[in-house]
Amino acid sequence: MLYELFFSAEGPRFDLPGVGLLRYISFRAVAAAVLAFALALFFGGRTIRWLRRASIGEDTGKTDSAQLAELHKGKVGTPTMGGLFLIGATLVSASLLCRFDGFNRFTLPGIVLVAFYAGVGLTDDWIKLRVKGRNGLSKRQKQGLLTAAAVGVALWVLAEGLGGASGPQFYVPFLTEPLFAMGALGFAVLAVCVLTGTANAVNLTDGLDGLAIGCTITSTIAFAAICYFVGRSDFSEYLMVEHVPGSGELTVLLGALLGASFGFLWFNAPPAQVFMGDVGSLALGGALGYAALVSRTEVILLVVGGVFVTEALSVIVQVMSFRTRGVRVFRCAPIHHHFQFGGIPETRIVVRAWLISALLALTSLLLFKIR
16 A cells, blocks of 8 residues: 555655665564554553453353363463454554555455454454353354455465466475466365365464464464565575566565564463453465465475464364264374373473474475475
8 A cells, every 4th residue: 555655657646865775674573573563562451351341252161171271270361362463463564565556466356355254253253252151153154255255365366367378276285386276166166165164274273372473473474585586586486486476575464464463472372361352363375385385385384384284174073083983092182282181281282382393384385495
């Protein structure tokens, strides 16, 4: 928005010092991060106070596990829906500092997707906390809304020219050539798996103070670098990866997400003053999935978000094992509760997850280079 305000197709609209910096993705990405961090800090405390006055606190005692309820009894009543200021700061900062001209055609779909996923999460949180006898949206309703948005965004970016005339290709590490080409249907199916899968994985990870947001920060940094690389023809040629014109602008969106995440961690660090709720976790997952989808690095997403993947897989394994064999593989799922039940302090689990997430993010950049 600011870029379009100060620049036209012919050049700068105003002769002001420093305006030329808005041309650079790196400058706007850093500016977006700083602005989003400031907005999150400014509105964070105010939002938490409002949530407390409105008695919008999470009853963490609502669980089938007496042991888990005992471990988390000190968190009962902690305000939730903190994703309101987390995602709000992200969207405001990104809207101000991203470019929306023809070349940067993947920016607007990403912002719309994040806003929509946040809206789904907000609806789920509100029903869960405010409507008696309802535990949020049903699984079918939530998955249906997330899927519909994923298909819509997939068709949108295809219409914007993702993959060129031949359409998007499916890439895997270690191979210089794409594994296979995807048509519109195949890409839509992939988008549903990536976007809804990542959103739900982040949602499942959000169970300990600072766990999900800390891993989001490391994943966001990795994808900001990846999107910047594939958006530049010289870098993508050197790395032997597909050049996706316009994808570099997602670095600014991810910069805004990074700054807002730091601002949210300010309040969510143990002991948490606020939880993000589905309004935050679904939107964060959608943003990371969208970055992978546009940059054509869906397989690398499994490495970048390795902590999220492990958390989701632990739930799947636990449910399948109990339904088929009547046996629980883990003491409790997601897996961070398994470690809690084993006597490991919550803060130690969180910090170790952050370290693993950071190492996975570095590893993903290594895989990105190997061709």
